[in-house]
């Protein structure tokens with residue numbers, strides 16, 4: 001045992017804590033422990049009382065899935081190490097408490113993205129498997145567990161089983177979407193998705209009613225990896241179901257170069273020159289807003305982007321507007337906030 005893991009094997013202490021899910025309803029009190037290692041989790045489960053134990057990741061479940069009134073809750077966020085990465089296959093092995101945000105910020109600069117991303121990146125890998133989360137690419141990529149090649153599961157008998165879809169399909173698929181009821185996922189191997197850039201080429205359309213919405217989605221389903229529709233279910237009469245549908249794919253380097261060149265040319269035509277220090281990247285209005293000098297030019301450029309940039313169709317994945325409209329920052333209350341500074345320019 002390494003010195004590090006010896007230090008980590010000190011038993012995690014559980015403290016009475018009031019918990020809710022992301023919906024902030026139905027609060028209950030449980031003994032909450034924050035183990036730092038698989039050994040600590042095993043120790044906690046071994047000594048568990050009659051009220052049992054449930055795993056908890058980042059608590060983004062809408063309701064009370066990660067609560068255990070009067071019992072034990074094992075929070076996995078202290079187990080947040082990436083253990084290995086194969087840059088040939090994109091396979092990453094990590095502890096269950098690693099968040100999707102950690103994977104994205106760690107691997108996107110190297111050209112890898114999470115295979116499935118729900119509406120917030122503040123979820124753990126363990127939570128993503130236990131809820132088998134879906135993203136805006138569900139029609140193309142399926143849900144999260146389809147991209148999981150293996151996980152280690154601590155079961156009620158204290159045994160840790162390495163489970164793959166081939167070695168034990170029943171246990172694998174009972175755990176994927178099993179909401180923590182088959183055991184505690186300790187670590188997992190997930191296949192990341194290769195991308196050329198961090199930008200998306202996006203098309204946005206408006207539809208008049210539910211029939212047109214469904215017809216458009218059916219017709220374009222296979223054309224894009226990612227699609228999301230904001231549908232107006234309160235509109236009355238013939239407008240019921242009118243939508244704004246946004247569809248996109250990760251941009252290639254060539255597509256980004258082309259769009260940036262076109263945007264620069266259009267900016268020069270409009271303003272006579274490029275604003276000083278501007279990134280001049282379509283879809284990146286906030287960068288321009290901050291950097292363009294003098295400020296008046298910055299505001300003019302930002303206003304121009306908001307009204308003109310749709311034709312360049314590029315958005316950065318860090319932009320909250322496309323897939324993370326409800327997700328910002330580390331605190332879950334921030335999930336509720338409108339994207340700070342997000343001037344969506346498409």
Ligand SMILES: Cc1cc2nc3c(=O)[nH]c(=O)nc-3n(C[C@H](O)[C@H](O)[C@H](O)COP(=O)(O)OP(=O)(O)OC[C@H]3O[C@@H](n4cnc5c(N)ncnc54)[C@H](O)[C@@H]3O)c2cc1C
Nearest residue numbers: 057058059060061118119124126127130131133134180185
């Ligand atoms: C703003 C927002 C947008 C969302 N958008 C989507 C979306 O688009 N698609 C979607 O599918 N979901 C979505 N969700 C739901 C969220 O992705 C899931 O609830 C996810 O499981 C939360 O992960 P977590 O780490 O916070 O898990 P928690 O909420 O802490 O736990 C969720 C469940 O997973 C179990 N669990 C957690 N860790 C482990 C583990 N290590 N081993 C075994 N079981 C474990 C818990 O027991 C519980 O049953 C969204 C949530 C929010 C707040």
